[in-house]
Amino acid sequence: MAKYFGTNGIRGIFDEDFTLEFIHEMTLSVGTYFEKGPILIGYDGRESSPLICKIITSSLNSIGIDCNVAGLVPTPCLEYAVKSLGYSGGIMITASHNPPQYNGIKPAGNDGVEISREDELLIEDIYSKKNWLPRPEKWGITNEETKTIETYLSGILTHIDSNLIESKPFKVVLDLGNGAQAVTAPSFCKKLNCEVILVNETVDGQFPGRGSEPTPQNLSVLSKTVIENKADFGIAFDGDGDRSIFCDELGNILTGDRSALILIKHILNKNPNSLVVTCLNSGTNTETLTEKYNSKVLRTKVGSVEVSRRMLSTNALIGFEENGGFMFGKHNQVRDGCMSLGLMLDFLSTTNNSLSQEISQLPPSFTTKDKIECSEENANKIIFSLKDEFPNSDTSDGIKITLDEKNWVMIRPSGTEPIIRIYAESTDQENLEALMTKFLKKVKSIISR
Structure with missing residues (x-):
């Protein structure tokens, strides 16, 4: 089991468990793993990010590795540039949706995808043994990379019908969440002749607008802005811009599952007989929909690394998480908020229906999730207790308790925060609420023992 890498990279509270010394030594380990440069470095808008960037570049230079700094960019922008511009690897400085006091690092391979779980363990082994590259004959150098954003946006544009989108000028509300997509998403929309209304557009590492994670509970301003401006839809990004939550023209906030189904339908309509990869905690309607296009679904553990790497190994066309x-x-093969925005514009340009009308045509879906603050010790106690009570459950990632095909609950410790997450799906809203209430009560009871 990895000690430092969680579900998505390494994260911690800056200057507490994520110290400058730790960052220096972990960077030496990542650099030793890469063996050679150049390495592309990018960061999100957190206040500690520029300082961490200096530590990372100087640490890489100290073992003879050259690096270029992309500056403030979304995570998928950095990852795409690593692949497209021929870098040996990349390091993104981000804690994604975690609170402002956190920061972290996320290495990407030369294929532009987060490194595998096996490679995370290799880096941790280098770190524990301090088996770093020897002092070089020549120090590495650090330069600036100025083509990152333009490369990224140009790449997205090659996959959508720009002329058709431009001919139907859309009105879009972007809730940038004070995060990194502020430097890319508005420019992308303007390239497509969209009228853009911005919410929380100023990059601010404290995330004062609505926090760094878009959730149905904190997107009321997005919803209201869409309605007031009679926009075609809205979209909210997380802190580092790899995730996106959509809002239809009526102000309804869509779950990640629902918006994914819309995009899957659009893509498979053009590309039947394809593979879709998703996690254990997403809804069963994925299978229902993909069957209509003679396509298959592969399920993985929770985490974008799991999905991305399975996509690569199977040459899957689509991957998604419910978040x-x-x-x-x-x-x-990475989560990408701006690519998702482009796909949604591409889809809506092909239909006379509104987004809400398209959503209404999907098979009904009733899913929810919640979280409870929980220590690692209590999280283990919860899983072990539920294993005893439900011995036939899937325990490959936390525990997934399947009551029948359309009724299940999944409980797993977060890999990024001291919480335990609870996911559920049921046949209707009333049953879903009853199921969630039952298991929330059960989990809290186990913690209090």
């Missing part, structure tokens, strides 16, 4: 992380294999 709004959507992956389009023809572009890059």
Whole structure:
């Protein structure tokens, strides 16, 4: 089991468990793993990010590795540039949706995708043994990379019908969440002749607008802005811009599952007989929909690394997580909020229906999730207790308790925060609420023992 890498990279509270010394030594380990440069470095808008960038570049230079700094960019922008511009690897400085006091690092391979779980363990082994590259004959150098954003946006545009989108000028509300998509998404929309209304557009590492994670509970301003401006739809990004939550023209906030189904339908309509990869905690309607296009679904553990790497190994066209992380294999096998925005514009340009009308045509879906603050010790106690009570459950990632095909609950410790997450799906809203209430009560009871 990895000690430092969680579900998505390494994260911690800056200057507490994520110290400058730790960052220096972990960067030496990542650099030793890469063996050679150049390495592309990017960061999100957190206040500690520029300082961490200096530590990372100087650490890489100290073992003879050259690096270029992309500056403030979304995570998928950095990852795409690593692949497209021929870098040996990349390091993104981000804690994604975690609170402002956190920061982290996420290495990407030369294929532009987060490194595998096996490679995470290799880096941790280098770190524990301090088996770093020897002092070089020549120090590495650090330069600036100025083509990152333009390369990224041009790449997205190759996968959508720009002329058709431009001919139907859309009105779009972007809730940038004070995050990194502020430097890319508005420019992308303007390239497509969209009228853009911005919410929380100023990059601010404290995320004062609505926090760094878009959830149905904190997107009321997005919803209201869409309605007031009679926009075609709205979209909200997380702190590092790899996830996106959509809002239809009526102000309804869509779950990641629902918006994923719309995009899957659009893509498979053009590309039947394809593979879709998703996690254990997304809804069963994925299978229902993909069957209509003679396509198959592969399920993985929770985590974008799991989905991305399975997409690569199977040459899957689509990947997604229920949290709004959507992956389009023809572009890059990573979560990408701006690529998702492009796909939605591409889809709506092909139909006379509104987004809400298209959503109403999907098979009904009733899913929900919640979280409870929980120590690692209590999280283990919860899983072990539920295993005893439900011995036939799937325990490959936390525990997934399947009551029947359309009724299940999944409980797993977060890999990025001291919480336990609870996911559920049921046949209707009333049953869903009853199911969730039952298991929330059960989990809290186990913690209090």
